[in-house]
Amino acid sequence: MKKKDDLGEWGEGGEPEHRIAFPFRIWTDERDFKIGLVDAKDSPWSHVTFLGRILDRDEALKHEWIDDVFHITDHMVTDDAEITQYFGAHGA
DSSP states (O other), X not given: OOOOBTTBOOSTTOOGGXXXXXXXXXXXXXXXXXXXXXXXXGSTTTTOSTTOEEOOHHHHXXXXXXXXXXXXXXXXXXXXXXXXXXXXXXXX
């Protein structure tokens, strides 16, 4: 039996049709990281099939997993060294 992760089946053997992707962008202002959902067509990943179904912004905001998504993105901007280094090198 496959284990289902919070945001779809991403482990070995996971199939794209069992995944949901929440497209977002990250930017900074003078003090903080900002996270904003975007429509699927505006995502640079819109053509990638392994992500599964990419939600549009309105659908993502209403999705039952949206709190988990924002929890993950909060950790990305505080705990992921590559992300914080990228923004540090680009004027954040």
